[in-house]
Amino acid sequence: MTDGFVTASGVSRHFTPSLPLGERIVAAFGGAVERRSVRAVDQVDLSLRKGEALGLVGESGCGKTTLGRMIAGILPPSDGALAIAGEPVMTCGASPRKTTTRVQMVFQDPFASLDPRMRIGDALAEGPIHHGLVSKAGAVAYVRDWLGQVGLEPDYVSRYPHQFSGGQRQRVAIARALAMRPDVLVCDEPVASLDVSIQAQIINLFLKLRRELDLTLLFISHDLGVVRHLCDRVAIMYLGRIVEEGPTHEVYADPRHPYTQALLDSVPKLVLEEGAEVRFKPIQGELPSPLAPPPGCHFHLRCPFAAERCAVERPTLRPVATGRRAACHFAKTDLNIITGSSSSPAVIASGAKQSS
Template sequence: MTAAPLLSVRDLSMTFRTRRGPVKAVDGIGFDLAEGETLGLVGESGCGKSTTGRLIVRLLEPTGGTVSYEGRDISHLRQRELKPLRRRLQMVFQDPHSSLNPRQTVARIIADPLLVQGSPAAEARKRAAELMELVGLIPEHLDRYPHEFSGGQAQRIGIARALATGPRLVIADEPVSALDVSVQAQIVNLMERLQRELGLAYLFIAHDLSVVKRVCARVAVMYLGRIVEIGPKELVYTAPAHPYTSALLSAVPLPDPAAERTRKRITLLGDPPSPAAPPPGCTFHPRCPKAQQRCRTEAPVLRADDGGRQVACHFPEVPGALTLVTRTASP
């Protein structure tokens, strides 16, 4: 019997109302995340990755669909009902310095989630010192301020704050993109160690596919608010089925200079369409080298292959039988 997923997203949508009209940032996406698993969410800037993360932790109110956490629909819970759930569902943000209050000490920043949940101040400070040590910082620096730390150290503080309440799931929104390459490796190593030690599940949002390949077991590719391909890392990276996935992977630098010089780079036509005025049919068709008439009029739906991959494409790169993915709402 298969265990129920820790996180289940179904037909999740987010439409922002602007002066120029509605903008659909997230357009009916769905996926599951198992306990202790890392799922990568990748795509170009503006495709809806970060909005998806914020919807899951309820920093934004979804306009459609459901988010179920630990078997419970949390999509429209009131803040009072969400409060106990937030202990087990936390987020790490992209820019470590802008996500930390510059007027608060590190001790207060890390202890805040515990204080909100009702922990005594002395107990919260003791836990903050333990977390500083857990993420590789010196507990004696608790009374310093965020500006006194480097970018990598500040991100460790952000991770410590996310772990304060003992979550089971952490939404990591581009946690290394604002850091130097050498520091990125340190933060990735830290997150992997914490996952092993604490049994964490991650939704790892990123645009760097080499980092995602390192840390994730499965990968979901987003384009203009929709998931166009999702599946095991080995399949997605070695035999991408969607033309957009192929183009993204062709832009990842190879460590071998000779292979880098000889490989074929896929160049997409034009810029991504505006989510305020998406093209009809498949939203990728204006830039797709394989687009046909059907792509211009009929939006593809996710279909599954025999390897556990799902792809939304009328003419996928990998041939084989595809079956329609049917989803039922979580209880």
């Protein structure tokens, strides 16, 4: 796990809501007050090789954005360590600051991520000038070059963000991130707020830029189709934990975790085979409250294969095939690893999958 280019080891992030005034007063006088915190990200291990594109997939509220923001150096982790090429992303201490420029972020909403009062030329040049990537005199040419790279007219340098459409703004945001010459790009649902036709253009832009610039990509999305198209590997998150991870085509073809299976089955499909039933099953039940996640495996309340053990023991993310890991007690394993009692119920899981 530590040989990756981008590594997250044991990373957690807790959010503690501030207490109501009454309870704060009670606490100030030494009273016992229950403080509940949300474990948005709970002890996640993740690593990316250089040049790899990893898709991070999960439902809303599963912590994927929080994990992405920690890797991008916007949020300090509550626990654990993040590094890029062995270098920490943020300083330690009471008020952590981001120190590296090697990771940059593209945000979901291009209408919020650009300063409305700054010309885009200035917005793009600001970071590179500050970090000495380009001189003040050379900034205009540099910015024009990057606008060209993302498929925009170089003459747009003196425009304001409100003069662009959503897709163009996202291109500007991508250019701003890339102008810092990062090795790693964290993209937080960069196409979710765009029209479908524009989504395809932006995805193709990512494919082109990744090839040309040798970027390592962490692509956060809830859209399984987009991830399949763009990513080499995929990691599935559920309530703050990674439940399955592996090469994209293998995970999609043969999911080992019941949540991944359910997620793949819940995608409506347009093309139906002759005589086939509509294979579109929403996941049963509601996402549990992250303030009080269920004990053991977080998914056991909604899992069709849940056994008693699942309600008690947290499953570890363990290897299930070459380059694949899953966090399920009963996941089918191709490796010759003796894993105790997991052999027989694994048949349930795989058998159930075939029958579906």
